Amino acid sequence: MEIVLETDQLGKRYGRAWALRDCSLRLPAGRVAALVGPNGAGKSTLLHLAVGLLRPDAGAVRVFGRTPYDDIAVLSEVGFVAQDTPLYRDFTADELFTMGAKLNRRFDTALAHRRLAQIGIPRDKPVGKLSGGQRAQVALALAMAKRPRLLLLDEPVASIDPLARREFLQALMGVVAETGTTVLLSSHILADLERTCDHLIVLHASQVRLVGDVSALLTEHRRLVGPRDGGSPPAGVAQVVRAEHTDRQSTLLVRTNAPLRDPAWKAYDVTLEDLILAYLGDGDSRPHAAWEVPA
Numbered sequence: 001m002e003i004v005l006e007t008d009q010l011g012k013r014y015g016r017a018w019a020l021r022d023c024s025l026r027l028p029a030g031r032v033a034a035l036v037g038p039n040g041a042g043k044s045t046l047l048h049l050a051v052g053l054l055r056p057d058a059g060a061v062r063v064f065g066r067t068p069y070d071d072i073a074v075l076s077e078v079g080f081v082a083q084d085t086p087l088y089r090d091f092t093a094d095e096l097f098t099m100g101a102k103l104n105r106r107f108d109t110a111l112a113h114r115r116l117a118q119i120g121i122p123r124d125k126p127v128g129k130l131s132g133g134q135r136a137q138v139a140l141a142l143a144m145a146k147r148p149r150l151l152l153l154d155e156p157v158a159s160i161d162p163l164a165r166r167e168f169l170q171a172l173m174g175v176v177a178e179t180g181t182t183v184l185l186s187s188h189i190l191a192d193l194e195r196t197c198d199h200l201i202v203l204h205a206s207q208v209r210l211v212g213d214v215s216a217l218l219t220e221h222r223r224l225v226g227p228r229d230g231g232s233p234p235a236g237v238a239q240v241v242r243a244e245h246t247d248r249q250s251t252l253l254v255r256t257n258a259p260l261r262d263p264a265w266k267a268y269d270v271t272l273e274d275l276i277l278a279y280l281g282d283g284d285s286r287p288h289a290a291w292e293v294p295a
């Protein structure tokens, strides 16, 4: 299995504060990965390290086995749309596409034209005179037309209206299916991610909380409802991620390492949203700690 993006104990700090710390993950080829976390979690920092805009203060980041900060040639394989989609505002989309074609041998101008025609964005207007959402679409068209093997998108759909967002994500899936491009997409819109992504990275307070293929993560996790007393979760539970209690019953979101057979506990499937929120929540720290079971 080819690993497209790999980080090993990766860290970046500003002054004394770590923006990203001890980040170790591997993104296999062909995945559409969601990068999720609250504001300030370190998502943009990770993406900027991956495209060589930042130099690590600790550990390493490799893209296609190469170090982007020192070996910028690897960036010919990478498309990146930054959070605020910075573009030369006096240029029209056509002029930006011409520039894209001059700078990238594989640039697919027809694809860029098709994208903008589909959503009715004029190619002859300076992009500074387009709306924020339209500018984001132009930036996305530019990045997709580069036909990158790895596409990194920092909140690409945040300023796009719901219909255009759905249309964009479908187009993105089309490109992925056609070209096998690996995508890493940061977003706060969990419903979009549920429809689009097959791999998940959850960052919280500068650290990786959860990483893996969505289907495996959903299989490994369960919501358990059972008696409040007892104090220990049933056999098969490797970790209690989140615990909520009433006087009589406990509801646990757990990671399992074996089948759950205790009849006192009812087990339910979890959704991607349940999983993300459980790993992001601080939970009820006292009972939560009491429920911890070493993996």
Ligand SMILES: Nc1ncnc2c1ncn2[C@@H]1O[C@H](COP(=O)(O)OP(=O)(O)OP(=O)(O)O)[C@@H](O)[C@H]1O
Binding pocket: 014, 018, 019, 020, 037, 038, 039, 040, 041, 042, 043, 044, 045, 046, 083
């Ligand atoms: N240039 C900078 N100088 C100082 N601190 C920074 C700088 N850029 C980011 N940080 C800090 O690093 C941490 C991580 O920021 P980052 O932008 O990576 O978060 P994020 O997860 O992308 O957040 P958001 O969802 O709001 O975009 C934050 O605490 C932020 O304040």
